[in-house]
Structure formats: structure tokens, C-alpha cells
Amino acid sequence: MAKEFYSDLRLGILGGGQLGRMLIQEAINFNASVSVLDPDENAPCKNLCDHFEVGALDDYDTVYKFGKRVDLLTIEIEKVNVDALEKLEEEGIIVYPQARIIRLIQDKGLQKEFFKQNNIPTAPFQLISSRDGLDNAKLQLPYIQKLRKDGYDGRGVMKITNENDKAKAFEAPSLIEKWIDFEMEIGVIVARNQNEEVKAFPCVEMEFNPEVNLVEYLISPSLLPHDIQQRAESLAIKIAEDLQIVGLLAVEMFLTKDGEILVNELAPRPHNSGHQSIEGNITSQFAQHLRAIFNLPLGETQCRTNAVMINLLGESDFQGLAQYVGLEKVLEKEGVYIHLYGKKYTKPFRKMGHVTIVNDDRAKAIETARSVQDILKVIA
Template structure:
């Protein structure tokens, strides 16, 4: 960047949720002037940034006006107006990840076609324009239906097991993909700067909440064979280079029972699967994203210690002002680090915070994390 980091660089973040909040916490170390746009007037970033704008992320005029006076714009969520970002790019505002990358990743159908065109292994799939197309498909039951657009945090995904499920399928353009009998779900965070320097965080293993389809428990590092982890890391690096992305990219994968790696989905931003890096790695995913978009050398992705991340989700049956039970108990435990996201209201399965557990003994870290899961609750 032409400007230095002594308070001159104006960085805009589209989205003021927890990812933006943690990005700001890291941006303070660079002395960057941070502006945030979010549709929630009480967004977690509101009181942490230099300037907060209240407005819709998918509205052209709002996004364009927000970015016009800034040096650089980045995102913490993909659901943004890409046309406005393209216009800002044309007028000299740096947008990372690039608008073309965001446009591709906004559409799961385009993602799948990108995988196919670049020989990236993924589950067999078929694009469909409406629910009526499900009557005659090349993919046999059972399969997964995903909305092409606007699906996130477990939304926009249905499992179609039999013919009767087709009646409740999504009407909008979507894709169906073969149901994968996987052994593990994995994730890798990779960064790339404008010089083409690529850095890959070690592979992590994820557990999902079966009801909400959200990451609930993450283990770093993976204990899979070195060869499997190496294949996953090379695959993530290939995707970043094929995309020519600048910034951070989260790559979610399935490991099948036959040992095959299949790419599930991409996210061009800091991601839930990288939160453990704040305490568990020499460089956090948030610092790495800033290094990448500022075209600085990537930081070391090496692991400091075994790290377990527990997502803190709103309890079922509780909706309203958030209250946290068990904080005193979990903070008395060894190696426990609490991150609350500053959200005033809770609702079932809303991401309210996360906890990272660090321990040189992997099994001990997992046991403490399970205890944290049982003890810490978000209620009303």
C-alpha cells in the first residue's frame, strides 16, 4: 500500500459482527483507521471502530457511498453488493478479496463449476433451476440440496432422503450433490497477498451441531496421517492460487472413508474454523488477513500448542437479553480463554462467543473443552 500504517490508512469492513470485531482488535496493532458498515445499529463493532455506518450491505448506493472515501475495503460476510465493489475498484479503491472472487463465492453453483474447471475434487453435483427439476436428476437419492445464493451458517441446506422430501425442497435455483459418507470434516485457512506469497495454516478437525449444522467443536492440530494433511494443505494452496485471491480463504473439506479429500465450500474471509489460531498459532487468522490485504509478508502459521475451540451458541428455548451462566467456573479451569462477541440479544443457536482451550496434552485439552461445553450456557 502507498500509505503507511500510522493512522493514515482508511480500511472499510463490510459487516460489523464478531469477525469484524476480532479483525478490529488486530487492526489496532497496525494503527489503521477502521470504518464499518452493518445493518444492525447495535452491531458488535459499533463502539470499537473509528467510524460506524448503519446500512444495508446488499444495497448498491449504501455500499458505494460507504467505500468511496476509503483506501481499502474488505469483508467479514459474503452477502454484499458486488456491483458497488466493482465500481469502487474502477475508481481506485482497493477491494480485497477482489469483487470477482466474492461474486463467484456468493453463488454455490459457480463455486462448484470453478472446482470442476480447475480439477479440484468435490462431490458429484447437478445445478437445477427449480424444485420441479428434482423429479428427474442424475444424482440418486439420498442427496443434499443447497441454495445457490444466500445460504450461510447452516441455512439453505436440505437433505433429500426420499421422494416425499422433494415436496419440501427449496423452490429457488439450487444445486444437488451426492450424499458423502465421510469420516471427518476438515478445514484449512490459507492466505495470499498481492505479491503471490501463500501461507497455509495446519489442518483442523471439526464437529458440527447436528440440529443447527454449525461448527460446535474444533480440534487443532489434526491427528490425521501426515500424507493426508499434506494433500489437504496443497489442495487449499492450489485453490488460492487458481482464484488469485488476495486475503484469507477458508477451505472446508470432507475426508471420505476411502481416504479421498473432497472440497465442500469456500469462504473468502476469516472463518469460524480459524478462531483457535488467536491463542493456538504464532499468527492469528485475523492478523494474517491484514498482512495479506496490506501486501505484507505472511506470519508464521506454526502451532504453539494443542488448541480446542468451542463455539458458544444460544441455548434452545431462550430468546431475548443474553445472560451467561458458568463464566466463573470455566475461567477457573486451566488454559481457558473466553471471547464474547458483544451481542446484546441471544436466540437459539446464535453465535454468541467462543472459548479456546490450550494444553500441551491433547487429550487433557479435549476433556477440559468438553467440560466447558457442558458448563457455559447462554440463556435469558
């Protein structure tokens, strides 16, 4: 496929959000022509790609027709019509990650079954078809209920702490899993190409916003003991190889208080837990994803320096046309890199951008990141 970089390689991306936007920024370096499908006419990718189409990602005909116009199709969101992707694969369109993997990861129940079948450590779980299934739960309270489908960025997740909580539980098919009193949430991003070359990025430490359960703060590289980092990275590589994925795979994990690593969830695409790699690593996650799906040699993943990433979320009391307060003040600070996603409207806790702070002094990087969090706000 490399020869096509100098002619007319047509790359299609399902989803036009910030992940697609940053993917396009790297795809330009490969001279690829990029087409994007997204339901939002004001999607962040709209003005960056060669062709933008408004359409539903879960509609069979829309996805199929879009896919027929490209040479290679990838995703920036899992909620897409997999039946259409399978048909495109049958007809010779390259789809990476493969449709079967997207289908598996769309369903958290299938993910858990995959972990069990492949001896991948994860929290004990039970699949239930409806809220009534909680009455026959084999797990002791408290536990976590997760919708099998359509949950993301903290949505579709609920903690069941007592019998009264069951009345508010999700009615749709879901899973329940043991509540893990973990020490830390960690993440590893791994890439695999068609030649079966696999490389993992160094393990990162994550802090989640407790109100909306999405990544708010990330530190790279981790200072966890070498043994823990090696186990986490080896586990991510095993999962990529077991799946035989082509592309990028983000693996979110729990580190328990006794040093055990449990896999939480997977994402077969660039991920929030890898944004710091743009400035912090030799190869960014976006460049690595393209290398993987283009079947090119994978890039080196080592950290260049300490990098702290913070998500720039819409303030809780504002909704409307986005305004950024404190931008000039934070850019006066050393090692601050702003990434705004081009979203016209803000709303409470919407991901509007991210900021990466790099510094050879880890403590200074963290200190600067905390001050940026205090200063930079998205209001309306």
C-alpha cells in the same frame, strides 16, 4: 502501503459482526483507522471502530458511498453488493478479496463449476433452476440440496432422502450433490498477498452441531496421517492460487472413509474454523488477513500447542437479553480463553462467542473443552 500505517490508512469493513470485531482488535496493532458498515445498530463492531455506519450491505448506493470514504475495503460476510464493489475497483478503491471472487463465492453453483473447471475434487453435483428439476435428477437418493445463494451457517441446506422429501425441497435455484458418508470434516485456512506469497494454516478437525449444521467443536492441530494433512493443505493453496485471491480463504473439506478429500465450500474471509489460531498459532487468522490485504509478509502459521475451540451458542429455549451462566467457573480452569462477541440479544443457536482451550496435553485440552461445553451456557 506500509508507510501509511504511521499516518491515516482508512480500512473499511463490510459487516459488523464478530469476525469484524476480531479483525478490528488486530487492526489496532497496525494503527489503521477502521470504518464499519452494518445493518444492525447494535452490531458487535459498533463501539470498537473509528466510524460506524448503519446501512444495508446489499444496497448499491450504500456500499458505494461507504467505499468511497476508505482506502481499502474488505468483508466479513459475503452477502454484499458486488456491483458496487466492481465500480469502486474501477475508480481506484482497493477491494480485497476482489469483487469477482466474492461474486463467485456468493453462488454455490458457480463455486462448484469453478471446482470442476480447475480439477478440484468435490462431490458429484447437478444444478437445478427450481424444485421441479428434482424430477430429472441424475443423482441417486439420498442427496443434499443447497440453495445457490444466501445460505450460510447451515441455512439453505436440506437432505433429500426419499421421494416424499422432494415436496419440501427449496423452490429457488439450487444444486444437488451426492450424499457423502464421510469420515470427518476438516478445514484449512490459507492466505495470499499481492506479491503472490501464499501460506496455509495446519489442517484442523471439525465437529458440526447436527441440529443446525454449524461448527460446534474444533481440534488443532489434526492428528490425521501426515499425507492427508499435506494433501488438504496443498489443495487449499491450489485453490487460492487458481483464484488469485488477495486475503484469507477458508476451505472446508470432507475426508471420506477411503481417504479421499473432497472440497465442500469456500469462504473468502476469516472463518469459524480459524478462531483457535488467536491463542493456538504463531499468527492468528485475523492478523494474517490484514497482512495479506496490506501486502505485508505473511506470518508463520505453525501451532504453538494443542488448541480446542468450541462455539458458544444461544441455548435452544431462550431468546432475549443475553445472560452468561458458568463464566466464573470455567475461567477457573487452566488454559481457558473466553471470547464474547458483544451481542446484546441471544436466540436459539445464535453464535454468542467462542472459547479456546490450550494445553500441551491434547487429551486434557479435549477433556477441559467438553466440561466447558457442559458448564457455560447462554440464556436470557
